[in-house]
Amino acid sequence: MVNECAVPKKIIKGGKEVMVCDETRSRLLPVLQDIQDKKGYISDKNMQEVADMFGIHPVEVFSVITFYSFLSEKKKGKHIIRVSNCVSNVMAGSEKIVKEFEKVLMIEIGQTTKDGEFTLERTSCIGMCNEAPAIMVDDKLIGKVTPQRVKKIIQEQKQ
Ligand code: FES
Numbered sequence: 001m002v003n004e005c006a007v008p009k010k011i012i013k014g015g016k017e018v019m020v021c022d023e024t025r026s027r028l029l030p031v032l033q034d035i036q037d038k039k040g041y042i043s044d045k046n047m048q049e050v051a052d053m054f055g056i057h058p059v060e061v062f063s064v065i066t067f068y069s070f071l072s073e074k075k076k077g078k079h080i081i082r083v084s085n086c087v088s089n090v091m092a093g094s095e096k097i098v099k100e101f102e103k104v105l106m107i108e109i110g111q112t113t114k115d116g117e118f119t120l121e122r123t124s125c126i127g128m129c130n131e132a133p134a135i136m137v138d139d140k141l142i143g144k145v146t147p148q149r150v151k152k153i154i155q156e157q158k159q
Helices: 023-039 044-054 060-065 085-090 094-105 147-158
Strands: 009-013 016-021 080-086 118-123 135-137 140-142
Touching: 016 044, 016 080, 023 044, 044 060, 085 094, 094 118, 094 147, 135 147
Parallel strands: 080 118
Antiparallel strands: 009 016, 080 135, 135 140
16 A cells, blocks of 8 residues: 555554555645646645645645646746756757747746736656657647747737
């Protein structure tokens, strides 16, 4: 059972150290994902509520949120553009793509446009090394992106 557990933890039982499955964290993710989907971010108040629900410290909730790039403690844009920065993507020119998005959207990486339409981020693996440089716009994967395609990709999201 513990071998199948995603998050095993040691506890002292009967004076002995034993491994048990810590289900708290595996149950935590769907709850956080649900809040993220409904609100677009997870507020400090939400973190406290979730921590209370699971009987853990809010810092643990915060660490989960900051570990997973698809969870956020900040309100983001209507569309999230994620540029992969894995080695293959960097070698294929992903930084040129980042620079072009920054120029066209008039923001820096990690920021959201003033109209709240777009947030620009770097992300690790999106499973698209073979089509680098690749990006994700919301849940859509786009490969072989060139700086010349950036404006069109942005315009397509506005339609
Ligand atoms: S390692 Fe490059 S996209 Fe996954």
